[in-house]
Amino acid sequence: MSQVARRPRSDRTQVDALLDAAGLAFERFGVAQATMVDVATIAGCSRATLYRQFPNRESLRMAFVHRATLRIAVEIAPHHVPGDPASMVDLIQRGIRAVRSDPLLAVWFEPQNMSVPMALSQGSELLREMSTALAQEYADDPDALADAELRGAWILRCIVSLLAMPGESEEAERVSLTTFLVPLLLPGSADHSARTGSRP
DSSP, rough: OOHHHTHHHHHHHHEEEHHHHHHHHHHHTTTTTOOOOHHHHHHTOOOOHHHHHHHSSHHHHHHHHHHHHHHHHHHHHGGGOOHHHHHHHHHHHHHHHHHOOOHHHHGGGGGGGTTHHHHHHHHHHHHHHHHHHHHHHTOOSSSHHHHHHHHHHHHHHHHHHHHSSSSSSSSHHHHHHIIIIHHHTTOOOOOOOOGGGGGO
């Protein structure tokens, strides 16, 4: 991400155009099946141009996911109240809703494509850092702080699982998050306020 941020404006514009083309290729051919040739064709550029920015499909996919993640984070972050369990559940549900409502992102979680986001979610430093930071908000004792990375990894797994296997309704998903995720972040807590807390 930082490498992209330091690129000249014209370079960043080209990267954005290539990522836009990648999104269309992922939707049209499938995330696992779309090739670098497909992306270059949709972008109207040479393969050399594409490879100059992204050396392989994995780096292209990762860049696409990171850009989408940051855009969603910017959109939903202003609604978040740090340290409030209900707000944390709201935040996760807003993020999930943003993915589901965008065809270019929702396609990632169709059964034939699931192996790709599962692998990327495990290998992405950005996603790991963001989920760990969320877990740290609720680390009110040394043990919880020490386990923040593990708790963050579980948050990420929960999000990916809900995207891959949606619940019966958003309310059902909220109950699951409140029942199983909130106690993980607040060990020993009997506070179920998130169940009836603010709604997105």
